[in-house]
Amino acid sequence: MSDLTLAGPTLAEIQEARARVAKVARVTPMESSRFLAEVLGSPVHLKCENLQRTGSYKIRGAYNRLTQLSEDERSHGVVAASAGNHAQGVAFAARELGIPATIFMPVGVALPKLQATREYGADVVLSGHSVEQALRAAQEFADTTGAVFIPPFDHPDVIAGQGTVGLEILEQVPDVDTVIVPIGGGGLISGIASALAQTAAVTGKRVRVIGVQAVNAAPYAVSMKRGVRTDIEAQPTIADGIAVAKPGVLNFEIVRDTVDEVVTVGDDDTARAILVMLERAKLVVEAAGAVGVAAVLTEQVRDLGTTVIVLSGGNIDPLMMERVIGRGLSAAERYLKMRIGLPDRPGQLARVSEILADVNANVVEVLHTRHGRGLQISEVELELSVETRGPGHVDEVLQRLRDAGYAPDVDF
Template sequence: MELNLEKIKKAQENINAVVRKTPLFYTSTFSKKCSCKVYLKCENKQKTGAFKLRGAYNKLVNLTEEEKKKGVIASSAGNHAQGVAYAATAFKVKSTIVMPLTAPQAKVDATRGYGAEVIQAGQVYDECHDKAVEIQKETGATFLEPFNDVDVMAGQGTIALEILEELPDTDVIVIPIGGGGLISGIATAAKALKPSIRIIGVEPEIIPSAKTSIKNGKVTTVPGAKSLADGISVSTIGDKCLEYLQKYVDEIVTVSEDEIAHAMFQLMEISKLIVEGSGAAPLAALLAKKIKGIEGKNVALLVSGGNADIATTAKIIERELVLEKRTIRFEVELQDKTGALGTLISKIGKMGGNVVTVRQDSNWNEKGLEYADVSFEITVQSKTHGESILNCLEKDGYVVKLI
């Protein structure tokens, strides 16, 4: 069975009543940063919080009644799980999902909430896939592949139809790659409608299974490593997907964990979007200047999902604020006398610093009992603002040491 534009247009008809047409919006800030016209295709606003519902629902539509009666089973790091659970429940079909032990709890809870039975096994997608295959053999349930399936690819390809309908002048589409189903569907549709369009894939540099497979000319397994972009932490891409990657994808670039985290933070602060690591990968590639020849071009970034783990997101925010010097940690040698600490806190506050934590490490230091080392964590408006506060403290006679 071949993936083509006709099959993708049929998928659009199949899913039209259920799947949202997600927004595609221009962002002037990122356009200035990246020297091109940046548009965000927000699949994080899709039902279930990610693009995966498109492929899962189209697959359910194409199942026979006998296959539906057996129930369905799938393996997923989270987004395919939710898509399958939602679609199966809509068709009144029993669903079982095998998810990695490392899957964000928010995705696990959401999958159960959509009506699936969840079994957790393995550290990365490939390990939980093996477990799902084992269960499928025992139960006879119909296995729903997350990416290596033409019906699934066709469902994901409907995103390209929406992008080019709304922005026919799109020059480049940048897409995260996990197993390859999403980029296969989008690339097939986009190249059929506009052969001149560039299709760029992005994957984590710690698990570059697609780039390695393209280089080797065959599906190549890359040793498992869990990226911050958990949805695209896939060791082995689909063999069916590889065919379409080789045929239609112009380039694959990789991004570091730091670059992914920075892009997540930027999307939160600038575009007010909560985005998981996979969804932030395309912007990470742009901000890190990994994609060449896009100056002045219309570039659509696929924000594939928004099912970010809250605890991880909080750590990213804290880390980025420290890196940008908007959270400052420092130690002050303070004379241990009544009112000294209060006076210092008041000084910081008057200069616009927000004191988050204060801790006196001991009631004396090397100068003796009359002095104490006090550590502070403060938030400021900018790196320059923070530097001015520290400079003012030193001018007032305080001994300040950055931590």
């Protein structure tokens, strides 16, 4: 196995990147999860890149790439395009190295990400309404000014920097059998998988690697099945940090040779995973960083042995978090929305409230209206948002209402 040859950075180059990256990036914690271990049936550890400086692993690849620039290149500055984590990683790395940085971000980017990028010292330019449009503007800026374009994933130096996560995993969990990694363009998973595969060629201990994409933006899932790099039409997803339409060229070549499987998860499952991380692990994880947890919760992956899930980032907009928590509660059937038609006479709301109190369901919100669609003039509609303890409790609540003569229309 020692003659393994892969595209992209060598193991020595990843190890050299680690020495550089260590100047700015933390060795992030590895936390065990009893809850996920019970779901999976084997030990589970969480690699907490959500606790990394700038809130994600991106600082590793960005800093490693910038350290490789010549003095002449540094004098012209760097430029990048991103809606979040890559922007912050490049801005931070450029500040540390004294390099002028210009970051193109789409109009409408989340305010916390915009502010953080500016606070790291970058000149932020809002351009276009998508990351693709911002990327085109950044490339044009590079062509006209001589600034060095820093790609988010498709470059050997970037891949080597992200591969340092793999080296840390091997040191922190020596008996690891499987690593689960989110995939966007493929920078993180190609770096980790390359580091693991090349180390295995020396030690003989092979580690399985599973990638996870959002179902609405999963070009790697398609590409791996076809065996060729395939573009797709990405749809909206809460996991915007990994929402890409095509794999990176070099990244796909590495992933094709080193990754065992790519699975997909939906937004509801990802929202539930964020909620699980908040409640069970006390960790704030963005949607893109939680897809690996979602894959375990939905049993997309099985028989993995000792498992490490990479939590790739924690930069979630507070407003988005509020929405995601509500979605996660609904996905776990702990938040029940229902509409009930009632006769328009006194005491009906009190009667329904009494039934819910008797079964220990907590009413969060109530809307009482005479203007619902299809209501008779003698009817009203009660719209209720109720907090429950899970599927069994939901069934109990609904059955008690039905036993009392009501016909709740449920919207989870």
